[in-house]
Amino acid sequence: MQTKLILAALRKHRLATLLIAMEIALACAVLCNACFMIANRLQLTRVNSGVDEKALAVLTLGGFDQAQPGDLNARVTAGLRAIPGMQSVSVINAVPFNEQGTNGGVTLDQAGKRFGGVVTFYTGGPGSFEALGLKLVAGRAPQTDDFQSMATFVPSDAQVVVSRTLAEHLWPGEDPLGKEFWCGGFHFRVMGVVAHMARPAAGEGGTGTIEWSVFVPTLPGHNLAGTYLLRADPADLPHVLRDAETAIAQIAPDVVLDHEGSRTVSDLRERYFRNDRVMAGMLLGVIAALLGVTALGIVGLASFWVAQRRKQIGIRRAIGATRGDILRYFQAENFLIVTFGIAFGMLLAYLLNAVLMKFYELPHLPLYYLPIGALSLWVLGQLAVLGPALRAAAVSPVVATRSV
């Protein structure tokens, strides 16, 4: 009964109703997709690096020949170990989030026919595996005999540790231990699997491959020098790193300290994801502004309709409608308009998602975002209309007896 009445009234204001419904549809589409993108970004920033980030720092040196580091590694590691609070110093080529490291395409056969993807190689000296704090889930950690020297970028034939994600990608459903893979002329055999090991940069292929890492035990020296992994108690770490930076001037006056590249791993992580956090914040702002403007529109239009229908409201009140009836009338009217908007908005949300998928690396919009978006718009609509509806309910029946 009420619904029929409302529809009849809305038919008188087809254009305004349509416009507000369209606004709600657009808001619904943007709301669903923006929420989904925020969730995606934030999920990205929560990636598990697998290392003890809070206890680790990296110190980077430059200004020497990578191919002939001489006794640099020995001098630096010995010198830094003397710093109070330092738990361990080891040589490594990169740490998670410092955006260095060596990438290489790997194949599952020697001939190079079955391509496995582009992975990152961590080449770490003795002690670095333990210092990183990687959690072994199968196989064994590198032993002293596993460390080999290298000529170019990795040892030519090595026992390696891979991340679980990479193992599942290369050998789905199989036991990765003892499996082999190649990278050009280099041969690797898996001796251990760790739960998580993020790459220094998300690198090629986007977010799905952020844990495609291989740890290759390598003896420091030729092409593995100048980047040092420091481990200390999280509370001591900032001052240990500072002391290490000042100590370098005495330990190795012949090289240059790279201040930009000498940071704690938590600091590196913060910097690495700064853009994603900015983007998530910006999307949040868009949602807030959009919902705010939509609410403003509803308030404005409802207020106008209330003012316009004062006389009709008075008549309805005079012939027996209660305040509650009037209140519910405006609430039901808003509910109907918002429902039209949402119905169209869901289609629009899917369309928008399809466009975003085409141009951005974004998966399908999960279905559960739609009811959540609908619910929040219904709540928003009801909240926005409450003020004008209450004013309508307060209209006195006496109005009916007056001519406007």
Added chain:
Amino acid sequence: MFGYYLDMAWRSLKRTPVLTGLMVLAIGLGIGASMTMLTVLHVMTDDPMPGRSAQLYTPHLDPLPLNHKQGGDSPDASANLTWPDAMALLQSHRATRQAAMAGGTLLVHPAQPGQQPFYVDGRYTTADFFTMFGVPFQRGGGWRATDDAASAHVVVLAASLARKLFGSADAVGRMVQLGDNDYRVLGVVDDWAPKPMFYADATAKHYSDADLFFLPLSVAVDKDLQLNGNQSSWSKEALGKHSGSMSWLQFWMQLDTSAQVSAYRQYLVDYSAQQKALGRFQRPPTNAKLYTLMGWLAHQNLVPNDVRLQLWLALGFLFVCMLNIVALLLAKFLRRGGEISVRRALGARQRDIFVQLGIESALIGMAGGALGVLIAQLGLWSIRQRPDDYAHLAQMDGAMLLGTLALAVVASVLAGLLPAWRACRVAPALQLKTM
């Protein structure tokens, strides 16, 4: 009549201050957000060399083997040139001016005791670079083609680096140690950094990098100095800067007439065909292209996806705000059916009513535009706090400021069109009867 309508609009808006405020706020927010992102896009796609860009061209050759597979996210190996190709183009002298170049990072050893060595970015290039790009010299000048040929150990410094090394003293003629070698300073240039740095390769931070030194390219090759751009190779042969299967060089030239341009296009195809005949190239010679400066920037697509997405979001937001205003104006104008009918009955034409209501929407637009300018300044300030390399460029110039106001007025007048049209079509007789 205009003044009268303005007065009427002002009175009408004052009668409903809340609704007017809401409409101004909505258009201000929409315009502010859109102009923020349009300004960012504007500064990012701006012409880095106004006045010169129309004459600057960069060639593109395709020396890759047929079976070369381009990785999804890895840099395009054919975006840069190999040493033999760049030298062939350079020595052909078919353009008015031409220069090959590559970015490099070197360790500077200051002569003064106590100063620590530090890394600086610069460019290895050939003699025409300075005249072709119009690099402004403070002192001295660039080197000559003979210096290129002789691999002379000479250098041009940016003013900030010269000041850091030599203080206020004249740097020209002094010696500076970069890496393991000493170079004689030939000239000092103003800190010169086109935004975007169009001549740098894809790895550069195009909006924040600046070259602090310029060395002859031949020296970089002789001494095998460190490069900081992409070095893509596609063969297993011994690699090195001389290799014909490793791309690492950028090449720019100045072509003054369209005849020169088409002749150079043909020359690139002929050169590719010749290399194919020699067995060096495998792909069709027609893959060779000549890009204009702005065309090359468009091809490189320097604007990050995030910025584009934000622009679309902002424009979408403006659209929602406009829908909002259309609905509100419609309600407002239609409610004034009685007033409009009286005016119509007194002799006003539909057109007069239309103009009167249009002026009222334009007034809202003006106010919204003013608010939009403030909001856009706030938005740009927040963008400048971002960590991105383009962040510091986010400033509004006079043209964008006027554009903001214009966009606001246009948007609000557009939004007012439909409501005004509907309102001026009310039948006066019917309305007057119910009054």
